[in-house]
Amino acid sequence: MRPRLDLPAWLFGSIAVGALFGLPFVISKANRIVPGVPVGLVDALGPGSVLRWWVLAVIGVTAVLTQRRWLRLVATGLLCVWFALALGHAAQLLTPPGNAVVRIAPGAGFWCAMASVALLGVDAAARLQLRALARLALLGLVMLVLWAALASGYFDHVSVVREYAVNADRFAHEFSRHLSLALGSVLAAVAVGLPMGLACQGRPWLRQAVLSTLSLVQTIPSIALYGMLMAPLAALAVTVPTLAQWGIGGIGYAPAVVALFLYALLPVVANTVLGLASVDPAVVDAARGMGLTDGKILTRIRWPLALPTIVTGVRVVLVQNMGLAAIAALIGGGGLGTFIFQGIGQTAIDLVLLGALPTVALALAAGVVLDALVEWLDRRRPA
Amino acid sequence: MIEIESLSKRYGELTVVDAVDLIIPKGSITAIVGTSGSGKSTLLRMINRLIEPSSGQVRIDGRLTTSEPAPALRRRIGYVIQGNGLFPHRTVAENIATVPQLLGWEPARIAARTEQLLTLFGLDPAIHARRLPAELSGGQQQRVGVARALAAGPSVLLMDEPFGALDPIIRAKAQEDLRTIQRQLGTTVVIVTHDMEEAFLLADRIAVLDNGKLLQHDVPARLLTHPAHPQVMALTGTTDRALRLLSLESTAAIVTAGEVSGPDLPASMSLREALSALIWAGATAGNVLDAHGQRSGHVTMQAILTRGSAAR
Amino acid sequence: MKASGVIRVGVWGLLIAFLLKPQVFAPAFAPLTQHDAPAIYDQGDLATLAWAHLGLVLTATSLSALLAIGLAILVSRGPGRAFLPMSRSLVGIGQTFPPVAVLAIAVPLVGFGIKPTLIALVAYGLLPIFENSLTGLSQVPASVLEAADGAGMSPIQRLWSVELPLARPLMIEGLRQTLVISVGTATLGSTVASQGLGEVIIAGLLSDNSAFVLQGGLITGLMAILLHDAVGLIAQRWQRPVQ
Numbered sequence: 001m002r003p004r005l006d007l008p009a010w011l012f013g014s015i016a017v018g019a020l021f022g023l024p025f026v027i028s029k030a031n032r033i034v035p036g037v038p039v040g041l042v043d044a045l046g047p048g049s050v051l052r053w054w055v056l057a058v059i060g061v062t063a064v065l066t067q068r069r070w071l072r073l074v075a076t077g078l079l080c081v082w083f084a085l086a087l088g089h090a091a092q093l094l095t096p097p098g099n100a101v102v103r104i105a106p107g108a109g110f111w112c113a114m115a116s117v118a119l120l121g122v123d124a125a126a127r128l129q130l131r132a133l134a135r136l137a138l139l140g141l142v143m144l145v146l147w148a149a150l151a152s153g154y155f156d157h158v159s160v161v162r163e164y165a166v167n168a169d170r171f172a173h174e175f176s177r178h179l180s181l182a183l184g185s186v187l188a189a190v191a192v193g194l195p196m197g198l199a200c201q202g203r204p205w206l207r208q209a210v211l212s213t214l215s216l217v218q219t220i221p222s223i224a225l226y227g228m229l230m231a232p233l234a235a236l237a238v239t240v241p242t243l244a245q246w247g248i249g250g251i252g253y254a255p256a257v258v259a260l261f262l263y264a265l266l267p268v269v270a271n272t273v274l275g276l277a278s279v280d281p282a283v284v285d286a287a288r289g290m291g292l293t294d295g296k297i298l299t300r301i302r303w304p305l306a307l308p309t310i311v312t313g314v315r316v317v318l319v320q321n322m323g324l325a326a327i328a329a330l331i332g333g334g335g336l337g338t339f340i341f342q343g344i345g346q347t348a349i350d351l352v353l354l355g356a357l358p359t360v361a362l363a364l365a366a367g368v369v370l371d372a373l374v375e376w377l378d379r380r381r382p383a
Numbered sequence: 384m385i386e387i388e389s390l391s392k393r394y395g396e397l398t399v400v401d402a403v404d405l406i407i408p409k410g411s412i413t414a415i416v417g418t419s420g421s422g423k424s425t426l427l428r429m430i431n432r433l434i435e436p437s438s439g440q441v442r443i444d445g446r447l448t449t450s451e452p453a454p455a456l457r458r459r460i461g462y463v464i465q466g467n468g469l470f471p472h473r474t475v476a477e478n479i480a481t482v483p484q485l486l487g488w489e490p491a492r493i494a495a496r497t498e499q500l501l502t503l504f505g506l507d508p509a510i511h512a513r514r515l516p517a518e519l520s521g522g523q524q525q526r527v528g529v530a531r532a533l534a535a536g537p538s539v540l541l542m543d544e545p546f547g548a549l550d551p552i553i554r555a556k557a558q559e560d561l562r563t564i565q566r567q568l569g570t571t572v573v574i575v576t577h578d579m580e581e582a583f584l585l586a587d588r589i590a591v592l593d594n595g596k597l598l599q600h601d602v603p604a605r606l607l608t609h610p611a612h613p614q615v616m617a618l619t620g621t622t623d624r625a626l627r628l629l630s631l632e633s634t635a636a637i638v639t640a641g642e643v644s645g646p647d648l649p650a651s652m653s654l655r656e657a658l659s660a661l662i663w664a665g666a667t668a669g670n671v672l673d674a675h676g677q678r679s680g681h682v683t684m685q686a687i688l689t690r691g692s693a694a695r
Numbered sequence: 696m697k698a699s700g701v702i703r704v705g706v707w708g709l710l711i712a713f714l715l716k717p718q719v720f721a722p723a724f725a726p727l728t729q730h731d732a733p734a735i736y737d738q739g740d741l742a743t744l745a746w747a748h749l750g751l752v753l754t755a756t757s758l759s760a761l762l763a764i765g766l767a768i769l770v771s772r773g774p775g776r777a778f779l780p781m782s783r784s785l786v787g788i789g790q791t792f793p794p795v796a797v798l799a800i801a802v803p804l805v806g807f808g809i810k811p812t813l814i815a816l817v818a819y820g821l822l823p824i825f826e827n828s829l830t831g832l833s834q835v836p837a838s839v840l841e842a843a844d845g846a847g848m849s850p851i852q853r854l855w856s857v858e859l860p861l862a863r864p865l866m867i868e869g870l871r872q873t874l875v876i877s878v879g880t881a882t883l884g885s886t887v888a889s890q891g892l893g894e895v896i897i898a899g900l901l902s903d904n905s906a907f908v909l910q911g912g913l914i915t916g917l918m919a920i921l922l923h924d925a926v927g928l929i930a931q932r933w934q935r936p937v938q
Contacts, residue, residue, distance in 0.1 A: 007777040122788065123781040219919040221879035224896050224912025227905065323793020327883070331900055340799045344887060349803040356799040360792060367791040433844055458847030468842030472860045481846045531846070541845075 006064070008123065009072070012116040013064040016079075019112035026090050026110065029103040032163070032348050038107055044090035056082055063117070069124045076121030083114050084149065091157035103350060105159035132372035132379075139368045160357065163350035167339070175358065178335035181253070181325040182362070185260030186318050189268045194310070196265075197272025198298075207273055214266035222324050225262065226331045229255035256333030260324055264317035271313025275306030308377040315370035322363040326355065336362075384409045385430065385539060385571065390439035392425050392595075399425045401595035402439065407588075409444075409538075412565055412572040414586035416579060416618065422595040423575045427541055430573065431460045443539055458482050461532030461540035461570070465547040467524050469516035475501070475527050476512040482535040500530040503564065522553035529561065533570070540565075542574040546581065558584055579619055583627055591615050604631050625691040629654040637690060638671045638680040645669040648682065658687050703924060710917045714742040717910075724906035734906045736895045745914055748891040751884070752877045752922075755813055759820035759873055764866060766821075767828035768854065782829070789822045794880045802887050812884030812891075819880060820873040827869030831862025867930045871923050878919040882911070892918075 024038030045052070059082065063075035091104040125138065155161045164171055200207035220228070233255050279302050287297050329337030339355030342348075385407040392400040400422040407413045417423045428434040430441055432453040441448045448456055469478050476497045483493045498508045504526040516524055525546065532540055545561075546554045562585060565572050576582055582589050583603050590600040591614070599611040607624045610616040619627065634657050635650040645666035648657045650673050661669055661684050668683040713720055717735045724734040735741075769775040770782045797818050801811035835858050843853040885893025892915050899907025 007774060008781045011778075119781065119785065122784050126784045127780055216916070216920070219875055219879070219923075220912050220916045221882040221893075221896070223882055223893065223900070224908060224915060227896055227900050227908030228912050319791045323791075323795060326793060326795040330886070330897070337795060340795060341886060344799065344802060347807075352799045352803065356796040360796050363791045363793055363796075364788065367787075431845060433841070454847045454849045454852075456847070457845055460847075462842070462845030464838055464841055464845065466836075466838045468836070468838035468845075470839060470842070470857055470861075472857075481848075485847055485852070528842075531842075 006067075009064045009120060012120050013060065016113040016116040017060070019109045019116065021109075023109035023112060024107035026087065026094065027105045027107045028094050029105060029159070031101045032103050032159070032350055033346065036103070036105065039090070039094065041086065041109060044094065045086060046090075046093045052082075052086075063120065069128045072124040073121055073128065076117050076124065079117045080114060080121070081145070083110060083117070084155075087158060088149075088155040091155070091159075095157045100162075103159040103162060104157055105350065132375040135368060136372050139365060143365075159350045160353045163348075163354045167351075167354065170338075171354070174334055174336055174338050174355075177253075177333075178322075178325050178337075178359070178362070181257055181260060181328055181333065181335050182318065182321040182366075185257050185321055185325075186264050186314065188257070188261045189264035189317060190314060192261075193265050193268030194272055197269045197276065197310075200269070200273050201276050211266070211270060211273070214269060217262050218266055222259065222263070222327050223330055225259045226255055226327065226333070229258050233258070252332045253328075253334065255331055256325070256328035256335075260321045260328070263324060264321055267313040267316045267320075268310070271316075272306070272310050275309030275313075276302050278309065279305045308374055311370065311374050311377055315367065315374060318366045318370055319363050322366050323359060326359050384444060385573065386442040386445075387426075387430070388440050388442075390426070390429055390441060391437050392422070392429060392434060393437045399595050400429065400436075400592075403592070403595075403597045405590055405597060405600055407571060407573060409571050410569045411587040412562070412574065412585050413588045413590060414582035415573065415575045415590045415592060416577065416582045417592035418618070419577060421592045423577075423592045424543055426592065427543055427573060427575045430539075431457045431462055431541055433457075433462075454485075458485055458535060459537055459539075461529075461537040463528050463532045463540070463542040463545045465544040467516075467528035467548075469524055469528055469531070471516055474513050474515055475506070475519070476508075478516065478527060479531045479534050481531055486535055488535075496534060500534060504530050504560070506530075521549060522557065525549060525553075525557055526560070529564075533564075533568070536568075538571060540570045540572045542572065544576055545574065547576075547578075561585065579627075583630060591618060593618075604628060626655050626658075629658060629687065629691045630656075632690060634671045634682050637682055637686050639682070639686070640680045642670055642678055643668040643681045643683075645681070647672050647678070650674065650679065654682075654687050654690055657682060658684065658691075661687075706917060707921060710914065710921065713910075713914065714745050717741050724910060727906040727909060728904055732902065732904045732906070736898065736907050736910060738898055739894065741895070741910075741914070744890065744892050744894060745918065748878070748881055748893075748915070749918065751809065751812065751816065751889070751891055752874065752881050752918075755816035755881075756820055756870065756873050756877055758813075758817045759877075760824050760866075760870055762817070763821045763824035763869070764828050767825055767832055771829060771832045772850070772854075782825075786822055786826050789818075792819075794819050794876075795883060798880075798883055798887060807888045809884070809889045811887050812881065812889035815884075816877050816880055820877050823872040823876070824866065824869040827865045827872075828862060831865035832858055834865070835861045864930070864934075867926060871926050874922045874926060875919045878915055878922065882915055 020041050025041040025044045026039050027036035028039055029036030056079075059075050059078045063072055063079060066072050066075065087106055087110055094104050095102050125135075130138065149155060150161065156165070196210060200210055217225070283301060283305075284297060287301050292300065325333075325335045326337030326340055328335045329341050336355040336359045339351050340359070341355075343351030343353075343355060385405075387403055387405040387407075389402045389404055390400060391398065391402050403426060415423045415426060425434055429436045430443075430448070432448055443460070470481070473481075476494075479497045479500055480493045483496060488496075497512065501508045501512060506523060506526065511519070511523070511527075516527065519527065525548075529540075529542075529545070532542075546557050549557060558581060561572075574582075574585060586603060588600060589603050589606055591598045591606070591612075593612075593614045599606060599615050601609075601611075606615060606619055607628045610619065630653045632654050633650060634648050634652050634654060637654070638650070646660055646664045646669045648660060648669045648671055650671050652660070657669065661667065667685070668681050670678045670681050673679040721734040728734050766782065770778045794815060798811060798815040801814040805811050805814065839857060839861070840853065843857045848856070881889075881891050882893035882896055884891050885897050892911050895911030895914075896908050899905065899909075899911060
């Protein structure tokens with residue numbers, strides 16, 4: 001058969017080309033607050049060897065034309081590296097020597113090109129149907145490259161990295177706080193949700209009551225839920241001073257983690273119930289017929305069969321809470337949202353990005369890791 | 384009449400239907416048979432252009448099927464598929480009204496037609512018209528599927544394994560109904576089936592397809608007595624071909640004058656059934672009853688056996 | 696059926712009464728305040744804010760629905776089918792994208808106010824509707840599609856009278872999910888100066904007044920539940936009664 005035209009590759013390839021040469025590649029700002037001057041890709045890179053354009057053209061054409069998915073994955077990866085290097089180069093070139101105030105921020109051209117190419121790469125990766133382990137390795141590779149790039153100093157003049165340098169100490173603190181909010185709340189939800197799900201097993205009235213109550217909780221907007229927990233927790237801290245010593249109070253970490261916990265509860269309980277209920281009754285019947293006790297049926301039959309569904313629920317809440325944890329900053333709960341809301345307040349976009357980009361990255365990474373785990377469990381389960 | 388001229392369908396290197404020539408007489412039932420992958424469904428779908436041919440042409444009543452847009456063509460041709468394909472969100476009446484609505488009939492005419500068809504297919508309009516397909520039994524759904532295909536009075540009805548999803552008893556009833564209604568309306572029917580029993584029961588002519596090629600197109604008896612290709616013999620089967628041959632004729636075909644002592648055999652009974660009846664009764668001959676129940680003559684077991692031999 | 700009707704009318708009544716005459720409910724919220732702070736939000740009219748909030752949510756959801764259903768139709772047929780695997784990956788990524796991040800990234804692009812909120816709501820609301828529409832459209836049995844083609848329906852007639860009606864229940868389910876998410880997410884809009892009920896909650900957070908937070912949360916929560924319920928009711932009416 002004639003090789004057919006790969007429409008998505010052509011479309012997103014064209015978008016990337018258009019964005020690279022039609023939109024500003026970087027924005028040069030006199031300081032971190034003021035609006036900047038757009039600079040196109042050619043001007044941003046300055047004079048230099050034509051070799052880099054050849055490299056771009058060869059990788060780009062390969063990425064669009066190839067029929068081999070792994071080759072497209074590699075080519076799109078290399079394109080992203082090229083864009084990043086170009087950004088770093090432009091930032092070095094456009095920053096006057098010794099000037100720490102000028103900000104060279106990535107422009108719409110950079111973002112659009114990066115997004116289109118990344119999308120092609122993700123699509124290629126998805127169609128490769130990589131195994132769980134391979135996807136984890138790919139994620140590890142991306143993180144390693146990212147870390148090496150930032151550590152190399154090549155990107156130090158890029159605006160977001162500058163913003164990071166200014167806030168380095170706080171960043172480490174808020175980052176770990178963010179993780180602790182998201183992970184802590186999910187762990188607590190699993191610890192509470194699993195027994196709740198188990199208790200609902202075989203008791204329809206209880207299941208109905210628990211699930212509808214938790215659904216109601218989910219309709220409360222996150223910032224309101226945070227706020228509503230302030231009063232009871234403050235009251236609790238006043239009546240039980242020991243709790244206050246542990247840092248539990250009306251504002252800060254405690255209401256944030258409790259709110260996140262409440263949000264996480266529904267998917268965990270619902271998926272536990274679903275997973276346990278979806279075990280084929282004939283299997284349970286057969287087990288009973290062979291003389292297994294109810295306890296053994298639970299631990300040896302229901303539980304292993306339900307596990308992938310339960311972990312899928314955990315995936316949903318972990319990804320969700322990685323994002324929701326950003327809102328905790330509004331009630332002094334800390335986390336990456338601190339930068340986002342400060343940035344919005346100061347109209348400092350670099351600061352917003354310093355909070356938003358890692359939040360997105362954490363959510364995506366959590367999704368990849370938990371997806372891999374679900375797949376691994378599914379594979380282990382005898383079909 | 385459907386005239387198929389050197390019709391082919393190729394997907395890349397693969398030829399699914401290979402230069403088929405076939406003339407389907409008006410008002411007949413023609414069965415297209417073959418193993419799965421023989422190209423029989425593809426051939427059928429090229430008639431109403433659900434699949435566009437790679438080469439060759441089809442004429443219906445002298446008119447090229449490519450002379451009008453495919454949707455317009457399909458509105459003139461009835462089409463029934465396995466599992467009926469009823470629209471689950473539309474009532475029985477609305478399902479039947481599909482093509483008349485597409486053709487822009489008056490609502491009153493559509494209503495009258497729907498009622499007429501429901502009655503023809505043994506469904507009570509008062510009860511069934513406003514039901515959803517899911518509320519009907521499998522056999523009723525299948526009947527509604529055929530009624531829908533006949534709604535606009537097409538001269539041609541294409542059927543692709545229409546009875547495949549039915550259980551044997553309902554299936555036999557549906558086949559009988561189809562034959563009755565086809566005789567009544569004079570529709571030209573082309574039916575694709577992998578079930579030889581069904582083909583021999585229903586068809587006036589059978590077209591055997593293998594690997595996209597037409598091996599033989601003839602009346603059913605000739606397929607048994609003069610198979611054009613070993614594959615035709617393999618498909619029709621050799622172990623029970625004598626009985627199959629007997630099933631194609633009725634007692635009326637070999638009735639001779641005179642009354643004998645033996646069981647009564649209706650004139651519409653096939654020779655195969657008559658033979659069975661004689662064996663069961665331990666008789667060597669039986670009396671033939673005409674449509675009014677009058678004895679019109681007799682058949683002997685010897686005469687039946689002769690009809691079933693290749694040497695007749 | 697009757698009991699649920701009574702509850703429904705009661706909840707609507709409660710919400711409307713609270714929005715029109717909030718002061719009547721002041722005693723209920725007074726215990727939550729400290730240092731003689733007002734028990735009812737006093738920096739704006741609750742009904743106006745709720746109205747603006749509702750308008751924003753409905754506008755965003757309508758836009759999301761148009762876009763999402765249009766896209767789902769495009770990628771489920773013809774040359775658009777080439778985009779199907781990619782659109783599925785996109786939905787997957789989109790769902791991991793935190794709404795706050797969408798909002799935060801929209802601000803530098805379009806400035807403060809209603810615009811970034813609308814963009815974030817539309818973008819975030821696309822996903823449930825798109826995914827459900829795609830599932831709905833792809834679940835139409837092949838035999839039904841073939842029957843429609845065989846009956847001589849044009850592609851548009853087939854889409855309009857067979858595929859869309861059959862995909863409708865799932866599409867509406869997606870719409871309901873989007874509505875609930877949007878009502879909640881729209882409160883975040885107040886952090887970027889978009890008018891809505893988020894103002895009440897944030898005012899409460901800033902002045903440490905739990906009464907404000909609670910009433911803001913309650914109104915939005917009720918709004919989400921009632922919208923979810925109302926769309927379900929409308930959809931039920933829309934589906935023909937079965938004899």
